[in-house]
Amino acid sequence: MEGEEVWRLWEAMRARAPLVQCITNLVSMDLMANTLLAAGASPAMAHALDEVEDFVAIADALLVNVSNLSSDWNAAKKLAAARAVSLGKPWVLDPVGCGATPYRTTACLQMLRLRPTVVRGNASEIIALAAAAGDYQRPPGAAGGVKGVDSTAGSHEALAAARALAAARGCVVAVSGATDLVTDGRVVLGVDNSVELLTRVTAAGCALTALIAAFLAAAPAAGAGALEAAAAALAVFGVAGEAGLAGAPRPGPGSLRVGLLDALQLMGREEVVRGARVRLIAAGGGGGGGGGDGRVQ
Numbered sequence: 501m502e503g504e505e506v507w508r509l510w511e512a513m514r515a516r517a518p519l520v521q522c523i524t525n526l527v528s529m530d531l532m533a534n535t536l537l538a539a540g541a542s543p544a545m546a547h548a549l550d551e552v553e554d555f556v557a558i559a560d561a562l563l564v565n566v567s568n569l570s571s572d573w574n575a576a577k578k579l580a581a582a583r584a585v586s587l588g589k590p591w592v593l594d595p596v597g598c599g600a601t602p603y604r605t606t607a608c609l610q611m612l613r614l615r616p617t618v619v620r621g622n623a624s625e626i627i628a629l630a631a632a633a634g635d636y637q638r639p640p641g642a643a644g645g646v647k648g649v650d651s652t653a654g655s656h657e658a659l660a661a662a663r664a665l666a667a668a669r670g671c672v673v674a675v676s677g678a679t680d681l682v683t684d685g686r687v688v689l690g691v692d693n694s695v696e697l698l699t700r701v702t703a704a705g706c707a708l709t710a711l712i713a714a715f716l717a718a719a720p721a722a723g724a725g726a727l728e729a730a731a732a733a734l735a736v737f738g739v740a741g742e743a744g745l746a747g748a749p750r751p752g753p754g755s756l757r758v759g760l761l762d763a764l765q766l767m768g769r770e771e772v773v774r775g776a777r778v779r780l781i782a783a784g785g786g787g788g789g790g791g792g793d794g795r796v797q
């Protein structure tokens with residue numbers, strides 16, 4: 501995917517300025533809402549059990565982050581996702597900390613069964629989710645288990661799990677890491693704009709997932725599918741991270757957080773077209789999904 505295409509999809513998203521309903525954990529709300537606003541979408545943190553279904557009806561896309569696991573929040577997430585599917589609206593699942601505890605893994609599986617358009621997680625989360633769903637068999641003795649909400653695996657280690665999950669569930673799966681990966685189970689794209697220091701900014705991944713939801717809302721009008729929309733969102737977020745770090749007064753997580761938001765607001769066509777690095781890792785021809793012919797680096 502060329503940088504021009506990334507810019508075109510971002511412009512389409514900004515033109516639509518989609519209302520993105522976010523059901524997310526308390527840690528991520530601030531960065532997520534600010535990321536969506538700076539990038540050109542309208543965030544709304546709406547999770548009340550009695551309201552969520554009506555809110556989905558007015559939203560353009562839905563983000564469900566599992567990491568508030570209280571009973572009423574879990575019920576709200578399910579109602580909202582089911583409503584999004586019934587209304588044909590895109591919804592994105594962030595399986596935060598999947599694999600950390602049995603309760604959390606079950607909650608993620610319940611959401612997966614509600615047919616998300618895109619699942620975005622870190623490598624450990626995607627491996628744990630695909631394995632728990634029975635779509636992928638973890639190699640015996642494999643490391644890379646989740647450490648709370650943090651990954652201990654590299655994105656390339658989650659490629660087979662991501663492809664298997666996407667193929668089995670008919671969704672797109674994105675894995676954040678040194679190279680961000682996105683796959684529909686056949687085609688695999690890699691985005692090489694990752695900024696390692698973003699792993700030190702809490703909820704950077706959560707915010708990234710919400711940005712994918714915003715891009716999905718505008719994708720049909722732009723003639724793009726979920727795979728391209730997710731790749732464009734990953735690239736925009738990555739390029740903004742790079743620009744934010746380059747312009748930061750100090751190379752620390754606090755300045756990066758501010759710089760990321762500023763770049764999402766201020767970046768122009770030139771920076772995006774020149775900076776976006778999206779490459780084809782596997783073309784996906786001639787075989788079922790879930791294969792492992794793609795290589796990262």
Ligand SMILES: Nc1ncnc2c1ncn2[C@@H]1O[C@H](COP(=O)(O)OP(=O)(O)OP(=O)(O)O)[C@@H](O)[C@H]1O
Pocket residue numbers: 596621622623649650651676677678679680693694695696697698699701702703704705706707708737738741
């Ligand atoms: N090893 C790495 N090297 C470079 N960049 C990385 C690396 N791992 C993650 N990133 C980048 O950090 C950002 C957040 O991804 P991360 O994998 O930390 O998500 P996450 O674990 O879900 O985060 P959170 O739970 O805090 O929201 C992404 O933009 C990603 O590209």
Ligand SMILES: Cc1ncsc1CCO
Pocket residue numbers: 525527528567596649702703706
């Ligand atoms: C730190 C933390 N704990 C639960 S969710 C969250 C934000 C990053 O996923």
Ligand SMILES: [Mg+2]
Pocket residue numbers: 594595596597621622649705706
């Ligand atoms: Mg996460």
